[in-house]
Amino acid sequence: MKQTVAIIGADEPDGRILALAFANAGCRILLSDKVPQRAHALLSELRRANAQTDAEILDCARTSCWEADIIIVASPFASRDEVIAKIREVSTGKIVAAVVSSSSAARQYARSLPHSRFVSLASAGAGYVLTGDDDEALDALRRLLEAGGADVVPSRPSAGRQHSSLNQ
Amino acid sequence: MFDLLRKHILKRIDLTKAEFQQCTTYFIPKRVRKHRYLLESGDVSRYAAFVVKGCLRSYTIDQAGEEHIAQFAIEDWWIGDPYSYFENQPSVYSIDAFEDSELLLLDRASMEKLCLAIPKFERFFRLLLQANFIASQRRIMQSLSATAEERYLQFLKNYPAIFSRVPQKQIASYLGITPQSLSRIRRHLSKHA
Numbered sequence: 001m002k003q004t005v006a007i008i009g010a011d012e013p014d015g016r017i018l019a020l021a022f023a024n025a026g027c028r029i030l031l032s033d034k035v036p037q038r039a040h041a042l043l044s045e046l047r048r049a050n051a052q053t054d055a056e057i058l059d060c061a062r063t064s065c066w067e068a069d070i071i072i073v074a075s076p077f078a079s080r081d082e083v084i085a086k087i088r089e090v091s092t093g094k095i096v097a098a099v100v101s102s103s104s105a106a107r108q109y110a111r112s113l114p115h116s117r118f119v120s121l122a123s124a125g126a127g128y129v130l131t132g133d134d135d136e137a138l139d140a141l142r143r144l145l146e147a148g149g150a151d152v153v154p155s156r157p158s159a160g161r162q163h164s165s166l167n168q
Numbered sequence: 169m170f171d172l173l174r175k176h177i178l179k180r181i182d183l184t185k186a187e188f189q190q191c192t193t194y195f196i197p198k199r200v201r202k203h204r205y206l207l208e209s210g211d212v213s214r215y216a217a218f219v220v221k222g223c224l225r226s227y228t229i230d231q232a233g234e235e236h237i238a239q240f241a242i243e244d245w246w247i248g249d250p251y252s253y254f255e256n257q258p259s260v261y262s263i264d265a266f267e268d269s270e271l272l273l274l275d276r277a278s279m280e281k282l283c284l285a286i287p288k289f290e291r292f293f294r295l296l297l298q299a300n301f302i303a304s305q306r307r308i309m310q311s312l313s314a315t316a317e318e319r320y321l322q323f324l325k326n327y328p329a330i331f332s333r334v335p336q337k338q339i340a341s342y343l344g345i346t347p348q349s350l351s352r353i354r355r356h357l358s359k360h361a
Binding site for chain 2: 001063066067089090091092093094115
């Protein structure tokens, strides 16, 4: 069945790239942004890319994450506390992937969402390095992003194979 | 979000506050909007879904395109396809929402982990499966031996809350009769009430 992916921070560059990739992979996309109007440009872009794309904007990040199977946090790390407060209750057991620029940021997200299946996403050239302890979650995300045309490199923190951009 | 689940569990087993808190970490909160799917036939039913709010149905579609409803579920009920869930096989059922619904989902791995972490849940799930087995047996017996009117009256008795929330056509499908037959039965019963 079609996976539902919530993108928080739909107006951010990574939010746009990831939304396009998940939409290409055939996922249903729920966009939310602190300023909902900002997500409209991305919604139009998704529909221009594929008129059949199942996507919409939801005003409330909590509602979109409640409905989603996979949650992507592309909003700036500075808004982490606010985002976590909104999604914590509805993200238990779900794959939550956050765009991070350091392993410290990834650890803070993971600690804040102990009952979610956390994966960090670090930009690496034209693609992303996926890092996390949950192999199934890593694999599911990798498959979807690759199906959507994104370059991805799965990694596990314990294996010491982190991308350099994740090491502070 | 978890109040109804707590009451539902406490009707069957005793749990401490700490045990209940721990148990909530195994359930996936999921919102399904009206007309959206929780399961599509051909996919494996990965979740047993506890309904916190809303109304859903599970059904199959035959070769002539006719829907056959296997189950309705409202608040405090579970819905899923046990065969597909336990055997990890594609389901012949689809499950969709009649109303905007709020669910708590439990996958197989989490059910096992929950039973290992809090063994009292072995009894909880045994009681659920026991009730599900009895309900299935009754439904089979009714399909084989009861008249359409008897099936309708039993439905009203067993599921009064569903009756007002689900279109007549869907109830007819659940009973295995046409909507016209259901109308006739209702007219007949109202004349003799």
